[in-house]
Amino acid sequence: MKEISAERLEIQQKIKEKIRTENSIVKQKPLAFVETYGCALNENDSEKLCGMLEDMGYGFCDRADAADLVIFNTCAVRENAELKVLGNLGKLKPVKKERPDLLIGVCGCMMQQAHIKEQIQKKYKHIDMVFGTHALYKFPEILDSARMGQKVFSTEDSEGEIAEGLSVKRESFPLAKVSVMFGCNNFCSYCIVPYVRGRERSRSPENILAEVSALAKEGFKEVMLLGQNVNSYGNDLAGDGTSFAQLLKDVAKIDGIERIRFMTSHPKDISDELIDAIASEPKVCKQLHLPVQSGSDKVLHDMNRKYTRSEYLSKVEAVRKKVPDIVLSTDIIVGFPTETNEDFEDTISLLREVRFDTVYSFIYSPRVGTPAAKMPMALDEKEIHQNFEKMLSVQNEISREKNEAYPGSIQKVLVEGLSKTNPEFVTGRTDGGKIVNMKGNEELTGEIVEARITDCKTWSLTGEIIQR
Ligand code: SF4
Secondary structure: OOOOHHHHHHHHHHHHHHHHHHHHHOOOOOOEEEEOOOOHHHHHHHHHHHHHHHOOOOOEEOOOHOOOOOEEEEOOOOHHHHHHHHHHHHHHHHHHHHOOOOOEEEEEEEHHOOOHHHHHHHHHOOEEEEHHHHHHHHHHHHHHHHHHOOOEEEOOOOOOOOOOOOOOOOOOOOEEEEEEEEEEOOOOOOOOOHHHHHHEEEOOOOHHHHHHHHHHHHHEEEEEOOOHEEEOOOOOOOOOOOOOOOOOHHHOOOOOOOOEHHHHHHHHOOOOHHHHHHHHHOOEEEEOOOOOOOOOOOHHOOOOOOOOOOHHHHHHHHHHOOOOOOOEEEEEOOOOOOOOOHHHHHHHHHHHHOOOEEEEEEEOOOOOOOOOOOOOOOOOOOHHHHHHHHHHHHHHHHHHHHHHOOOOEEEEEEEEOOOOOOOOOEEEEEEOOOOEEEEEOOOOOOOOEEEEEEEEEOOOOEEEEOOO
């Protein structure tokens, strides 16, 4: 895969230095507010935006109306998130009127859609910068133009290039997100991702390993390798045979990195080699997110998922055979256009059969330009909501029962920091990704401790540290 050339990145570097110098002579450090919507890949993009902002001499604040620069990094996967962004942009109109020097930018997947671009251009004239996912590396140039009073629209389609070496500001110590590939080739009929993030582009193994090695030197203990479908990692790398399973093994060789997680895996592409890597490599966490989306063959066909219910179940069986203690999670879409109540019951029976630890469930959201958006709806809104509620209650019971197996066991927990709800507690995760709350202080952050699990709830465990 072609990388953005050193010369083009050099230009951005020079602009960053120029803005940094300008910001260093003003009395007060300008403040940026960056809000992220959507998936972990988007969060990783925001970490890069914040890294560039820090390089340019910006500080950060947690309120849009208190900032000198506001950036919304958007998601196009569901309509609700889009409406929220548009609402937040609208709220900034009077703020901009009062403070014309406030700069407002909006970026990410939403901005790669023609109808949204048009809407922003027509109705949100107070926005200074609009840029898509492919223009992220050009952010210093975009910001510089906006600072000089120009409106910027940079939403060109992907040139199939990857920008390496961008600064990243991570707030997630001891965990770090590392994108290993971008885009998707699968065209599930409901999904906008292939249209807004482009085709699959894998980073080279050397660049990924260099990034993880640098993270290990900074003291990070866990990396989450990210891609829309990590199982097809490397398929687009001409002449390089590194598979995702091999990449996992190579990352595991890096001293200092204790845990490796990854997401997302398309069930049709999960290979025996990957299952073997999870089973045999101690640093690869025994956790797998395997989105099924529906338990009905008819709906899976209409979703263009390219597997059947029984093929999915065989994959789960193969994983559980080699990794019996695997913690499994999945995604479910309720109310896909062709889903009838009978199809929905197939999903319920699949949940009962597999007994996932966690299910991330969503009500279907039509996305302009996708094939599913043109399909007539089999169920009305009321029925879809009733089904959604039923699914939550079935799965909550299963999740709770799964967690009830933990009290009394000893778990290795990587402490992630103080609990957000109780300052006397720290929170961390087991190897399988279960959240554990334990009495302790901030100094434990980044340590893997042994904890005896004393209690459980539907979504978390409680434990006591028995060994540091
Ligand atoms: S695999 Fe399907 S659902 Fe996932 S990003 Fe690609 S098109 Fe979307």
